[in-house]
Amino acid sequence: MTPEPRALSRRRMFGFISLAFLVGVLLMAGLAALLLNIQERRTEAAEFPLRIIEIPEDELDPAVWGVNFPRQYNSFMGTQDDTVQTPYGGSVPYSKLERNPRLIRLWAGYAFAEDHNEERGHYYAQIDQANSRRVQIVAQPGACINCHAAEAPQLIASMGWEEFNRTPYLELEPQLHLGTSCADCHTPNTMELRITRPALLNALEQRGIDITQASRQEMRSYVCAQCHVEYYFLGENRLLTFPWSQGMTIDDMEAHYDEYGFVDWRHAETNAPMIKMQHPEFELSSTGIHARSGVACADCHMPYVRDGAVKVSDHWIRSPLTNLAQACQTCHRISEDALRERVLTIQNSTYRLLVSTEEAIVDAIDAILVAQEVGATDAQLEEARHLQRRATLRWDFVHSENSTGFHSPQEAARILADAINFARQSQISAERAAAQPGATAQQ
Secondary structure (H helix, E strand, O other), X not given: OOHHHHHHHHHHHHHHHHHHHHHHHHHHHHHHHHHHHHHHHHHHHHOOOOOOOOOOOOOOOHHHHHHHOHHHXXXXXXXXXXXXXXXXXXXXXXXXXXXXXXXXXXXXXXXHHOOOEOOOOHHHHHHHHHHOOHHHHOOOEHHHHHHOOOOHHHHHHHHOHHHHXXXXXXXXXXXXXXXXXXXXXXXXXXXXXXXXXXXXXXXXHHOOOOHHHOOHHHHHHHHHHOOOOOOEEEOOOOEEEOOOOOOOOHHHHHHHHHHHOOOOEEOOOOOOEEOOOOOOHHHHHOOOHHHHOOOOHHHHHOOEEEXXXXXXXXXXXXXXXXXXXXXXXXXXXXXXXXXXXXXXXXXXXXXXXXXXXXXXXXXXXXXXXXHHHOOOOHHHHHHHHHHHHHHHHHHHHHHHOOOOOOOOHHHHHHHHHHHHHHHHHHHHHHHHHHHOHHHHOOO
């Protein structure tokens, strides 16, 4: 071998060795950085939650809790944002009566026909209730405070359950200063989930459910079920009660109310005995595919997010439409546009059914009015009024539930189909009553 090829070979060998050494150094540096990062994340996780102060058992102010739990507190303060709008909801306040005047006739004679606005975020729960004209129009009981003020559990503890519920709202209102609080759902210092509202505990016990045996995943729905449910005020003491004695479907709840002979108000135009439904998100969602698959309310409305090594729930409680990546794409591996289209397809269909139902109920009301004008008796109109009650009960169940059908699309469609059917039956019954000789003879 000549000297020149031998020198070239040595240079190549030296280059390979240098390259291998450089790659080795880079790998060792990367490994060292990885190990350091892991150690930092372990330290960060080990220190979570950081105990800076002791939070008293009776502390309600979220800002105090936020000293120890800044991630949760900072995201919860997002519920102050009242500029978020979705096609059928959001946090922008507006008059629903002005947007949909049919509501005034559907609820004629009830306070909701005088004042009904789009709700804002959880931060405003107490503020919006205090500012609602409904608390002035009707002498509401203290039971209304259960879901609107953080002070409710403490007032219940000091006054007793029955006394708290029957005391007029306006007497207790000066003691209310906070809406939703960390204390509503968590124990201080550990953040363990808990139930603080007796009405849910009573309803679950009635159904044979031992809350102490609930899993954390179940609790991530139960804490929401303290308020996002249908309820009524039972008896002279106005006890806040969930109508779940026979089950949680609309048909079960109707049977519960009929057994009690319960009436919220008499319709101002038709004198039908009516029931006002209240935000039954928990009941409707319980029949949907997500709940049946073990998905909790918080999975979608408070999805887990990562901050360094720490995984926490996003406490900006809001529509998943505003946060599709965290709320939906964790399970549904399709684009945000496709997810949004899927949601809006369901909501658009439900909305059209809601409108058809409202039109059918208004037609029934008009038919009953005609029958009354020509002298139909209460006995002749009993069936039409009962059917109006049944139709409105079902329409209001879907209307007042805040997902516009998304929580359980098939069940929402079934309920509204029944509502339209009952409304048309009411209309026909009223028209027959108006045509009876006994009615026209009294003109």
